[in-house]
Amino acid sequence: MGDGDRAGGRGELGQVLASRDPRVRARVPSGGRSRPALHRGHDDAGFVAAAASRREDRVDAAARDRARRRARPGSGRPYRSRTHVNGIGVDFTSSNYLDYRHGHDRLRPWRRLTTGLPPALGEFRRSARLAAELARRTGRSAGVLETSTLHAFVDGWAVLTARPAAVFIDEEAYPIGRIGLRANGLSGKVVRHFDPGHLSEALRRLPSGRRPVLLVDGLCPGCGRLAPLRELVDVLAPRRGVVLVDDTQAMGVGATASLSLPSSAPVVVVASAAKGYGVPLAVLTGPETLVRQVRHEAPTRLHGSGPSAAAQTALAQVLAVDSTEGARRRRILAELIELFQSGLRQYRLPAADGGRWPTQTVPVPREFCASVRASLLRQGVRTVAVNRRCRSGLGIAFLINAGHRPADVERAVDALAAAFAELRVAS
Numbered sequence: 001m002g003d004g005d006r007a008g009g010r011g012e013l014g015q016v017l018a019s020r021d022p023r024v025r026a027r028v029p030s031g032g033r034s035r036p037a038l039h040r041g042h043d044d045a046g047f048v049a050a051a052a053s054r055r056e057d058r059v060d061a062a063a064r065d066r067a068r069r070r071a072r073p074g075s076g077r078p079y080r081s082r083t084h085v086n087g088i089g090v091d092f093t094s095s096n097y098l099d100y101r102h103g104h105d106r107l108r109p110w111r112r113l114t115t116g117l118p119p120a121l122g123e124f125r126r127s128a129r130l131a132a133e134l135a136r137r138t139g140r141s142a143g144v145l146e147t148s149t150l151h152a153f154v155d156g157w158a159v160l161t162a163r164p165a166a167v168f169i170d171e172e173a174y175p176i177g178r179i180g181l182r183a184n185g186l187s188g189k190v191v192r193h194f195d196p197g198h199l200s201e202a203l204r205r206l207p208s209g210r211r212p213v214l215l216v217d218g219l220c221p222g223c224g225r226l227a228p229l230r231e232l233v234d235v236l237a238p239r240r241g242v243v244l245v246d247d248t249q250a251m252g253v254g255a256t257a258s259l260s261l262p263s264s265a266p267v268v269v270v271a272s273a274a275k276g277y278g279v280p281l282a283v284l285t286g287p288e289t290l291v292r293q294v295r296h297e298a299p300t301r302l303h304g305s306g307p308s309a310a311a312q313t314a315l316a317q318v319l320a321v322d323s324t325e326g327a328r329r330r331r332i333l334a335e336l337i338e339l340f341q342s343g344l345r346q347y348r349l350p351a352a353d354g355g356r357w358p359t360q361t362v363p364v365p366r367e368f369c370a371s372v373r374a375s376l377l378r379q380g381v382r383t384v385a386v387n388r389r390c391r392s393g394l395g396i397a398f399l400i401n402a403g404h405r406p407a408d409v410e411r412a413v414d415a416l417a418a419a420f421a422e423l424r425v426a427s
Helices: 013-019 045-056 061-071 126-137 149-160 175-183 196-204 229-239 288-297 299-303 309-347 366-378 406-426
Strands: 142-146 165-170 189-191 211-217 242-246 267-272 282-286 359-364 384-387 394-399
Touching: 126 142, 126 282, 126 309, 142 149, 142 288, 142 299, 149 175, 149 242, 149 267, 149 282, 149 288, 149 299, 165 175, 175 211, 175 242, 189 196, 196 229, 211 229, 229 242, 282 288, 288 299, 309 359, 309 406, 359 366, 366 384, 366 394, 366 406
Parallel strands: 165 189, 165 211, 211 242, 242 267
Antiparallel strands: 142 282, 267 282, 359 394, 384 394
């Protein structure tokens, strides 16, 4: 592996998960809560005994009893979580994966919320410094802050297609990149998911004189894989092509695909800071020449507003805090994902899509998806019904974040098992 093939910054979730270290496990395994049997003869006795022994060295009997009452609905005490929905139940719909919250009382004050200028004419002084830091974290040489990923894609496509170009779109690419392309009055040819061979075939039919640009997600939340950027760049190289990467899922959360390539590679990255850092702004990073063109000539930077002082203040604070706090949050997140997946295995429920990433989507037959989600909601667990990425059919998505407790995840798995049991009885 070359120097460029690094997995990301210290403490990144990708490193924690890739290590498969046996010490990375849920700290509060599930215990003796009642579990609806989905299969005849299924015996939880061994599981309960093992869980009890693992807890013994950490909490006494009274503490375990209190934990059970907190974790079980209808126990006589209200169930409270940092991720509750209107005070009741647990919310698994937020993609603020590391649970950075930025309360107004925790942010430094600002003199004015906005410059009143389009960013091309004037920005807050810290904008350039923050963009440079996010560029470093995506492995690119330069960056520019944008109000949202939609702004960034509109600007990125405008610059990348200013000269004759042929656009290719990975079939599983997130819609926001496509919307930005259509806003420029353009469309593209769809190629198979993470398939350099199919892209190579498409390029052979491309007329000369047009530069290929490929839109692809840096990480697919469906299959949990990083994009094969090195192979895609190699395929595009003879035509001096560019890869436009939506790295929103990974930035700040785990190893981003773009970090595997040198900063000089023809790769442009668009990423939101909302998932990894809890901040509603975005960044476009890439080669210095292209970024300079976006900064001064791109349409939303000429005609729109830039990121607010509040968002930039929150980003500056979280980048400083993340250097010391981020590793712990990523470790907690990894443990919770493992706890969720082990719970599915214990109940013999369908394995979730998403690999070892925070968006865990459990496949559910299309005709039962609405009833399963409704059952979860009745049990105080809020989820999202989604079209499965990289797969056919529907699923129930559980967006796990570092603000959840082990008891929250256990409750979600219990509720899902109960929902599937209801389907079995009904059928």
